Amino acid sequence: MTPGTLNLTAYRNVPFLEAIRFVGLDFTSGTFALQVRLLPGTAGSALIGLTNQTAGTQGLSVAVTVESSVNVSTLTIQIDESTIDSLLPASSNGQKAGTDVLLHYDLVITGGGLGKTRWLEGTFTIAEGVTV
Numbered sequence: 486m487t488p489g490t491l492n493l494t495a496y497r498n499v500p501f502l503e504a505i506r507f508v509g510l511d512f513t514s515g516t517f518a519l520q521v522r523l524l525p526g527t528a529g530s531a532l533i534g535l536t537n538q539t540a541g542t543q544g545l546s547v548a549v550t551v552e553s554s555v556n557v558s559t560l561t562i563q564i565d566e567s568t569i570d571s572l573l574p575a576s577s578n579g580q581k582a583g584t585d586v587l588l589h590y591d592l593v594i595t596g597g598g599l600g601k602t603r604w605l606e607g608t609f610t611i612a613e614g615v616t617v
Contacts, residue, residue: 497614501564512558515596517545586611
């Protein structure tokens with residue numbers, strides 16, 4: 486399966502919260518992993534690494550509903566403000582203070598009847614802000 490592309494933007498000085506709907510899939514017992522890195526294939530620890538967590542805490546949570554007899558899994562990505570704010574521009578990667586930080590991510594889900602699959606990938610931009 487070819488992963489979908491979904492570019493995400495987090496805004497500095499506020500938490501990041503994004504809900505993604507998967508229609509026709511039941512991820513009730515799914516295992517989720519999302520990593521944010523400087524570039525695809527970058528070795529070492531991820532800048533942000535998210536896994537299954539309880540709704541309302543930093544990480545990935547899922548709620549499954551039935552709409553018109555069809556399962557709908559809503560995956561929520563939550564990243565705390567302090568985590569977003571810790572990823573400052575770095576001169577080592579050509580980014581200057583006051584500019585957006587361009588990173589990359591992908592989302593791997595195990596479950597839903599398809600085994601371990603990369604579902605989404607794209608850029609993960611941290612947009613600069615003014616109000617602290």
